[in-house]
Amino acid sequence: MLARLARYLRAAGLDTTLAVDSATDAQILREAIDEGRWLLTADRKITEHKAAKGRVIQLPFGSLDVQAAVLSGQFDIDWLSHAFTRCLMDNTPLRAATAEHARQVPADARQPVEELLACPACGRVYWRGSHYKRMKKKLESWQENPATTIEPF
Numbered sequence: 001m002l003a004r005l006a007r008y009l010r011a012a013g014l015d016t017t018l019a020v021d022s023a024t025d026a027q028i029l030r031e032a033i034d035e036g037r038w039l040l041t042a043d044r045k046i047t048e049h050k051a052a053k054g055r056v057i058q059l060p061f062g063s064l065d066v067q068a069a070v071l072s073g074q075f076d077i078d079w080l081s082h083a084f085t086r087c088l089m090d091n092t093p094l095r096a097a098t099a100e101h102a103r104q105v106p107a108d109a110r111q112p113v114e115e116l117l118a119c120p121a122c123g124r125v126y127w128r129g130s131h132y133k134r135m136k137k138k139l140e141s142w143q144e145n146p147a148t149t150i151e152p153f
Helices: 003-011 025-034 044-048 064-075 130-144
Strands: 039-041 056-058
Touching: 003 064, 003 130, 025 039, 025 044, 039 044, 044 056, 056 064, 064 130
Parallel strands: 039 056
Antiparallel strands: none
């Protein structure tokens, strides 16, 4: 339910995983604890588990900007210092693209290979097109705006 937020967290360079749709709340919580992760959710039910205390942050439904503000207040997130260093799809750290990767970029978006990044896991190629610019603008706005603080469950 927070897949869009997860993509922006990855865009900020933060190690972010998504729960498998078929997993139960207990399984999701156990995985987060085993991996030493915070569990971000908009689902109030998961916060009722005993193990959730100190591990779960309940975010409001809806506004991505409000969710980001809550996280900024809770974790003092630097949205820009490691931006665009992870694959938005699978969370893998990106590497410099090769000439072969560069050939995958649409002709109207071609950039020098030095400006391209690629995911070694899925092969996705990243360049600084309109999607990048929109995401960067959003990250910059979150970096500049004050945050809202909440207490984790």
